[in-house]
Amino acid sequence: MKSAAAILLASSFAAAAPATAAPDVVVSIKPLHSLVAAVMNGVAEPALIVDGSASPHTYNLKPSNARTLQNADLVFWVGPNMEAFLERPLQALSKDSTVVALEHTPGLKTLPMREGGTFEPHADDDDHDAHAEAHDHDHAHGEEHEHEGIDTHLWLDPQNAKVLVQEIERRLIAVDPANIAVYNKNTMAVLQKIDALDADIKKTVEPIKTKPFIVFHDAYQYFENRYHVTVAGSVTVSPEVAPGADRVRQIHEKLQSLGAACIFAEPQFTPKILQTVSAGTSAKTGVLDPEGANLKAGPNLYFELMQNLASSLNECLSRAS
Structure with a gap:
């Protein structure tokens, strides 16, 4: 026969258990x-x-x-x-x-x-x-x-x-x-x-938002629209496909003509092509991570991801003349 304490303990666990499985x-x-x-x-x-x-x-x-x-x-x-x-x-x-x-969620701002x-x-x-x-x-x-x-x-x-x-x-x-x-x-x-x-990011990018930069692939349009930073172009649209020689030449010329302050790679794609593109220019290089590749998955990742984007932009563009 179970003691009163054992019965009470068992009943407390039963009460704490969810009515249905998650x-x-x-x-x-x-x-x-x-x-x-x-x-x-x-x-x-x-x-x-x-x-x-x-x-x-x-x-x-x-x-x-x-x-x-x-x-x-x-x-x-x-x-x-x-x-x-x-x-x-x-x-x-x-x-x-x-x-x-x-992507079908009502109320989303899509571009x-x-x-x-x-x-x-x-x-x-x-x-x-x-x-x-x-x-x-x-x-x-x-x-x-x-x-x-x-x-x-x-x-x-x-x-x-x-x-x-x-x-x-x-x-x-x-x-x-x-x-x-x-x-x-x-x-x-x-x-x-x-x-x-959102308020923190606005403060972080405010000093550098007019400085033009080039990204590895065009993933940042929503960030750009929200915070009015100056994305001057992308090296490639499909990051799994290396850009051709003509594309490399075009971006190199754009870096020179714009005086783009930075060019950014991504953690999953660190192509040597960025070194070629920036050779002979004053552009600094940095890394942007739009998907949290180097971050631990979990409820805090989104906030770290967004803060890191703002910080990486500020750090690179602040160093550029």
């Missing part, structure tokens, strides 16, 4: 995963597909990723223009899984992919026509890619991040209403934290 949530890339993890804090930790220093531009789905997806109740991704490698696997998921392409001038033409645009339809079980089958051609680095504007956080909260509540109070509380805290981040 949902299995899977997220494609680190910046989105960070926002989802922040909203889910205290409920469960979402799984991440593109982990470590990998890039969604060059990622190949692993068998372990496929198994994780098969068990998912809810999957968040940007959409096929960002994580093309996920499109077919997501189409194959059970109808019991909810797949959310966050078209740009080309021409110092931004390399999107020679692979025609390839997107071969993509199958986006797979979101909340939309009717047969939905077309209405957001074809948008810049998918949506999270680099903190105002967009706030919209994404509220959509993430809504989707989590839909599959896990038992934890609505936790999701509500976490969402309010994250929104306030994003507002503080």
Whole structure:
């Protein structure tokens, strides 16, 4: 026969246990995963597909990723223009899984992919026509890619991040209403934290925002629009494809004619081509990380990522004459 103390201890554990199991949530890339993890804090930790220093531009789905997806109740991704490698696997998921392409979130400020001038033409645009339809079980089958051609680095504007956080909260509540109070509380805290981040970034980039710089690939349009920094061009559009000799010459000439203060590489792609492009110019070199490749995944990653972008720009451009 159990003692009264044992019975009391057992009952306390039973009372503390959640009424229903937390949902299995899977997220494609680190910046989105960070926002989802922040909203889910205290409920469960979402799984991440593109982990470590990998890039969604060059990622190949692993068998372990496929198994994780098969068990998912809810999957968040940007959409096929960002994580093309996920499109077919997501189409194959059970109808019991909810797949959310966050690029379709109402209220997002979206920008078209740009080309021409110092931004390399999107020679692979025609390839997107071969993509199958986006797979979101909340939309009717047969939905077309209405957001074809948008810049998918949506999270680099903190105002967009706030919209994404509220959509993430809504989707989590839909599959896990038992934890609505936790999701509500976490969402309010994250929104306030994003507002503080936004204010800090404005202060950090204010002294250098008129100095022109060139980036490795055109991933920073949302950051540029939010903070009015001066991106003069990109070396390449598709970071997995090395730019041709003509492109290198054009960017080299642009660096000289503009007097661009800095040229930035990215952690996943550190091509020697940047040394060639900047040779004979006064441009400094730096590194920008739009996807958090070198950061630990988790709820703080988004904030570190954004602060690092601002700090890296300030550090390099402040050194330039």
